[in-house]
Amino acid sequence: MSTFFKVDKLTVKFGGLTAVDDVSFDIAEGEVFTIIGPNGAGKTTLFNLISRLYTPYAGHIIFRDEDVTRLSAQQIAGRGIARTFQNIELFESASTLDNLLVGRHRHSTTSTWQDILRLRKVRDEEIAHRRAAEEVMDVLRLQRYRDTPIGSLPYGVRKVIEVARALCVGPKLLLLDEPSSGLNVEETNAMAEWILEINNRLGITVLMVEHDMSLVSRVSDRVLALNYGRMMALGTSDEVQNHPDVVAAYLGA
Numbered sequence: 040m041s042t043f044f045k046v047d048k049l050t051v052k053f054g055g056l057t058a059v060d061d062v063s064f065d066i067a068e069g070e071v072f073t074i075i076g077p078n079g080a081g082k083t084t085l086f087n088l089i090s091r092l093y094t095p096y097a098g099h100i101i102f103r104d105e106d107v108t109r110l111s112a113q114q115i116a117g118r119g120i121a122r123t124f125q126n127i128e129l130f131e132s133a134s135t136l137d138n139l140l141v142g143r144h145r146h147s148t149t150s151t152w153q154d155i156l157r158l159r160k161v162r163d164e165e166i167a168h169r170r171a172a173e174e175v176m177d178v179l180r181l182q183r184y185r186d187t188p189i190g191s192l193p194y195g196v197r198k199v200i201e202v203a204r205a206l207c208v209g210p211k212l213l214l215l216d217e218p219s220s221g222l223n224v225e226e227t228n229a230m231a232e233w234i235l236e237i238n239n240r241l242g243i244t245v246l247m248v249e250h251d252m253s254l255v256s257r258v259s260d261r262v263l264a265l266n267y268g269r270m271m272a273l274g275t276s277d278e279v280q281n282h283p284d285v286v287a288a289y290l291g292a
């Protein structure tokens with residue numbers, strides 16, 4: 040049987056602290072899988088391990104039947120795993136389109152000397168990049184902000200643009216780090232719709248870290264709760280939210 044995505048006994052230590060401790064789960068293609076847990080539970084660290092910003096101490100990460108544990112962050116992106124960050128990392132003075140083209144750039148296969156000579160391949164890639172950016176702006180209804188500098192847009196729109204930028208690389212697995220952080224209720228509802236749209240319409244598998252339980256319940260097929268780096272519960276959103284250990288951890292018991 041083929042594996043879409045799997046984390047097997049993943050562990051990372053910072054000095055004496057085991058921030059992610061023997062974590063295992065798998066995600067089927069097409070799922071929305073969410074990681075929850077109290078502050079400091081290891082959620083962002085797990086994301087950083089998967090996108091290879093951190094190197095695991097032990098364990099394996101499998102993506103589409105390939106062991107990607109030792110690949111570089113760039114190679115991971117090239118395999119089709121894209122991510123957003125908790126805090127928006129866009130170029131404020133550049134337009135929406137330009138920010139999306141920067142996202143696309145990581146996909147470029149041409150080298151610098153080719154860039155300079157402007158060979159046909161570069162031109163073809165540029166056209167493909169622009170087309171991908173236009174398509175993503177169509178799907179996420181961002182065309183009206185196409186030429187507007189990011190800095191002058193509301194925070195909720197910027198968060199959607201950050202997701203759009205990750206989509207421009209054509210990922211098979213999209214990692215969203217707290218998509219609702221900084222958003223009001225209305226913007227969070229809109230974000231839930233976008234996540235469902237990306238999942239249903241574009242067929243992209245989503246792995247997300249999220250605090251807002253209304254968003255989690257609305258979009259997640261399955262939920263993993265972490266605490267002190269360890270797995271506490273895994274199941275549907277309802278099962279996990281009602282798990283006694285999860286209830287106790289959130290009450291600080």
Ligand SMILES: Nc1ncnc2c1ncn2[C@@H]1O[C@H](COP(=O)(O)OP(=O)(O)OP(=O)(O)O)[C@@H](O)[C@H]1O
Pocket residue numbers: 053056058076077078079080081082083084085
């Ligand atoms: N680079 C690092 N060096 C040392 N300790 C780290 C590092 N990154 C994370 N930690 C520690 O690992 C633990 C898990 O942190 P992490 O940021 O993954 O938690 P989290 O679940 O994402 O929390 P939050 O919800 O607050 O974002 C924390 O105790 C944190 O201090």
